[in-house]
Amino acid sequence: MVWFFVHLPFVMSFALSASALAVLVRAHDSPDTPLDSLYETFVPRSEEHIHDGLRWFYCGGLGVSLFCMAAIALSHTHKTIPNQRLFKNKRLLYRALVAIAIILLPLAHLNSLDLIGTTTGLVASVLVVELVGASCMGDNLLWDTACKRDKARYDAKCAVKREELEKSMVEGTVLNVEDIAKREPGEKGVLSTV
Numbered sequence: 001m002v003w004f005f006v007h008l009p010f011v012m013s014f015a016l017s018a019s020a021l022a023v024l025v026r027a028h029d030s031p032d033t034p035l036d037s038l039y040e041t042f043v044p045r046s047e048e049h050i051h052d053g054l055r056w057f058y059c060g061g062l063g064v065s066l067f068c069m070a071a072i073a074l075s076h077t078h079k080t081i082p083n084q085r086l087f088k089n090k091r092l093l094y095r096a097l098v099a100i101a102i103i104l105l106p107l108a109h110l111n112s113l114d115l116i117g118t119t120t121g122l123v124a125s126v127l128v129v130e131l132v133g134a135s136c137m138g139d140n141l142l143w144d145t146a147c148k149r150d151k152a153r154y155d156a157k158c159a160v161k162r163e164e165l166e167k168s169m170v171e172g173t174v175l176n177v178e179d180i181a182k183r184e185p186g187e188k189g190v191l192s193t194v
Helices: 002-024 052-075 088-103 112-134 162-171 177-183
Strands: none
Touching: 002 052, 002 112, 052 088, 052 112, 088 112
C-alpha cells in the first residue's frame, strides 16, 4: 500500500523540481554565466536574480522525491545478499540524509550554478553509495572477469529426508518443491544463497 501511495508525491515533487530547474539553467546570476552565452531566444527569458521561492521549489522538490524513492525502496522486499558492502537500511539512511541536506540547501543562498552543481554532486554521491553498497565484498566494482555468470549455484534448507532424496535419484523422479513447502509451515527452511 505504501508503494502505491508514495508514487504520487514522488512524481509531483520531481515535476516541481524539474520545472524550477528549467528556470535555473537559463539564469545569469552567476559571474561564470554571462548573458551573451545564451541562445538568442533564451536571453529575454533569462533571470538576473533567482528568487528564494524558486530555490525552495527546486531543492524541496528534489529532496522530497529522494525521500519518496527511499520509502518506495523500503517497501520492497529485497533478497538479502550475505557479503554485501552496505545493507539496504544504511544506504537508505544515507539517501534520507542527503535529501535533508538538499531540502535545507536554499538557506545557503547559492547562485543558480552553484545550486545545480551542489545538488548534482549530492545526487551523484547517492548513486555511488547505492552502486558500491549493493556490491559484494571482494568483487571488482567495474567488471569481474571470473564471475561465471553462466554458472549459478543454489542452496536451500528444507525438510527433505535423505531417503526420499536418494529414492528420487535412483528412480529418476523429480521432487515437487510445492509439496515440500506445504510440509513446512511459514518461511522455516526457505533460506537460499545464489
